[in-house]
Amino acid sequence: MRAVLSLGSNLGDRLAYLKSVVDSLGSAVVAVSSVYETAPWGVEDQPDFLNAVCIVDDPARDEWAWLRAGQELERRAGRVRELRWGPRTLDVDVVTVDGVRSDDPELLLPHPGTPERASVLIPWLEIDPDAVLPGHGPIAELLRARPDSDRASVNRLYPFPR
Numbered sequence: 214m215r216a217v218l219s220l221g222s223n224l225g226d227r228l229a230y231l232k233s234v235v236d237s238l239g240s241a242v243v244a245v246s247s248v249y250e251t252a253p254w255g256v257e258d259q260p261d262f263l264n265a266v267c268i269v270d271d272p273a274r275d276e277w278a279w280l281r282a283g284q285e286l287e288r289r290a291g292r293v294r295e296l297r298w299g300p301r302t303l304d305v306d307v308v309t310v311d312g313v314r315s316d317d318p319e320l321l322l323p324h325p326g327t328p329e330r331a332s333v334l335i336p337w338l339e340i341d342p343d344a345v346l347p348g349h350g351p352i353a354e355l356l357r358a359r360p361d362s363d364r365a366s367v368n369r370l371y372p373f374p375r
């Protein structure tokens with residue numbers, strides 16, 4: 214199935230952690246956004262994040278397989294789960310999988326934070342300008358509804374190195 218993954222890192226070699234995801238997913242990767250540096254939301258007293266969005270497609274993987282793939286990559290990045298919304302070497306969120314809706318707390322789809330997160334919407338819009346977030350509408354409109362300060366906290370750095 215086709216999935217949109219959000220990648221984030223704010224500890225250690227942030228770019229290397231993001232690259233580890235794209236390298237590992239290999240031929241399943243359909244598109245990757247530029248790398249963005251973003252001010253932290255949630256817990257604001259932590260280092261800036263690097264964020265990127267990646268579109269993947271693999272007929273052999275359903276939404277649970279994409280979640281497990283992301284968790285395995287987080288584990289390999291030595292991620293320790295401590296504080297909610299706190300600093301981490303690698304965060305892989307499953308933003309959407311085709312039109313799947315899920316209210317299972319282990320796998321909420323679409324990912325509930327997405328409409329409010331310019332750090333996801335801006336990179337996603339870059340690689341899929343017509344994307345629609347199931348149940349919420351076109352992401353271009355979701356982004357327009359964010360305050361200017363949110364959009365300004367997301368800064369494009371460079372194309373994703375591959």
Ligand SMILES: Nc1ncnc2c1ncn2[C@@H]1O[C@H](COP(=O)(O)OP(=O)(O)OP(=O)(O)O)[C@@H](O)[C@H]1O
Pocket residue numbers: 280294296297298299304305306307308317318319320321322323324326
């Ligand atoms: N769409 C999803 N993508 C990734 N993890 C999810 C999703 N829906 C639910 N989860 C669950 O969220 C938990 C991980 O939460 P985590 O600590 O990464 O939250 P967070 O990244 O701090 O906050 P947020 O989820 O708001 O980004 C996992 O147990 C996972 O099963």
Ligand SMILES: Nc1nc2c(c(=O)[nH]1)N=C(CO)CN2
Pocket residue numbers: 220221222251252253254255256262264297298299304332
């Ligand atoms: N800018 C930004 N802020 C965050 C991020 C993130 O990926 N980007 N992830 C978090 C963990 O859920 C908490 N805060």
